[in-house]
Amino acid sequence: MAEMKFEDALKRLEKIVGELESGNLSLDESLEKYEEGIRLSKACSKKLEVAKKKVEILLKSEDGSVELKPFDEKLAEEDMKPEIKKKRAKTEEGLF
Helix, strand or coil: CCCCCHHHHHHHHHHHHHHHHHCCCCHHHHHHHHHHHHHHHHHHHHHHHHHHHHHHHCEECCCCCEECCCCCHHHHHHHHHHHHHHHHHHHHHHHC
């Protein structure tokens, strides 16, 4: 899937949810839509996390001025990997 803007991905996700809720899809169509929805949901979550990290970089100094530190998106993604592993382990524990 090509890189999609957050807003476009969210609109597509909302459309998929509506289609799934309608109950008018075959099982195969429903599974395809569900898989696409999961991919879109993960992409949106990732974009939100990156945006959150960018906002957190803005720091106020003692004199009240705002200082902008350089943001390294790859570093932020690396920081998120342990959190993702914890979530997966927790989810997998509930399966068995």
